[in-house]
Amino acid sequence: DGGITQSPKYLFRKEGQNVTLSCEQNLNHDAMYWYRQDPGQGLRLIYYSQIVNDFQKGDIAEGYSVSREKKESFPLTVTSAQKNPTAFYLCASRRWGDSNQPQHFGDGTRLSIL
Amino acid sequence: GESVGLHLPTLSVQEGDNSIINCAYSNSASDYFIWYKQESGKGPQFIIDIRSNMDKRQGQRVTVLLNKTVKHLSLQIAATQPGDSAVYFCAENGGSNYKLTFGKGTLLTVNP
Numbered sequence: 001d002g003g004i005t006q007s008p009k010y011l012f013r014k015e016g017q018n019v020t021l022s023c024e025q026n027l028n029h030d031a032m033y034w035y036r037q038d039p040g041q042g043l044r045l046i047y048y049s050q051i052v053n054d055f056q057k058g059d060i061a062e063g064y065s066v067s068r069e070k071k072e073s074f075p076l077t078v079t080s081a082q083k084n085p086t087a088f089y090l091c092a093s094r095r096w097g098d099s100n101q102p103q104h105f106g107d108g109t110r111l112s113i114l
Numbered sequence: 115g116e117s118v119g120l121h122l123p124t125l126s127v128q129e130g131d132n133s134i135i136n137c138a139y140s141n142s143a144s145d146y147f148i149w150y151k152q153e154s155g156k157g158p159q160f161i162i163d164i165r166s167n168m169d170k171r172q173g174q175r176v177t178v179l180l181n182k183t184v185k186h187l188s189l190q191i192a193a194t195q196p197g198d199s200a201v202y203f204c205a206e207n208g209g210s211n212y213k214l215t216f217g218k219g220t221l222l223t224v225n226p
Contacts, residue, residue: 004157006157031212040218041218042203042215042216042217042218042219043158043203043214043216045213045214048212048213050212058213090157090158092157100145100146100163100165100207102148102160102163103148103160103214104160105150105157105158105159106157107155107156107157108155108156108157110155
C-alpha cells in the first residue's frame with residue numbers, strides 16, 4: 001500500500017544527544033514536510049523540501065536539521081541545541097506543482113527526554 | 115498576525131446526530147482549505163478540501179462550507195458515529211504554494 005512511514009513510533013533522547021527520526025514515502029511525492037505538534041497547539045512547520053537535495057526552513061527550524069538525498073526519504077535530526085524537544089513529530093508529503101493539493105501524513109514519532 | 119482558529123475546542127454529540135465544526139480564518143489571501151481528522155496517537159487524516167472558487171463541497175457523510183465574506187469554514191458530519199470521535203483540524207494555505215497554517219483543533223466526542 002502507498003503511504004508514509006515514520007519510525008520509530010517512540011523515541012527517547014538523553015541530554016546532549018542528537019537523535020534522528022525517519023520518514024519514508026512511496027507515494028512518488030516531490031514535496032516533504034516535518035511538523036511539530038504540542039498539546040493544545042496547531043502543527044508548526046520545522047522544515048520542508050520541494051525536491052531532492054533542496055530544503056527550506058520553516059517557522060521553528062532552530063535546533064533541527066534535515067537532509068533530502070532521495071526522493072523517498074526526508075530524515076529529521078533533533079540536535080542537542082533543541083532545548084525543548086519533547087513533542088509529537090509528524091512527517092507529510094504531497095505532489096508538487098499544484099498548490100491545491102492536500103498534504104498526507106505519517107503516524108508520527110513521539111519524542112521524550114530521559 | 116494571520117491565523118486559523120476554531121470557535122469551539124470541544125464538541126459532544128449523540129450518535130446519529132449531525133455535527134458541525136467551525137473554523138475562522140483571517141488571511142484573505144487563502145484560496146485553499148482542508149479538513150483533517152486526527153485520532154489519538156496517529157497522524158492527521160485528510161477528510162475533504164475546498165478551493166476558494168467554491169462555497170460548498172460534499173463527500174461521503176461530510177460537507178464543507180466556505181463563506182469568504184466572513185472568512186468562515188465549517189465541516190458538517192452527517193449521522194455521526196462513534197468512529198468519528200477524534201480531533202478535527204482545519205488548514206489554510208494563505209495563498210502559499212507550499213505552506214499550510216493549521217488551527218488548534220476541535221475534539222469531537224460521540225456518545226453512544
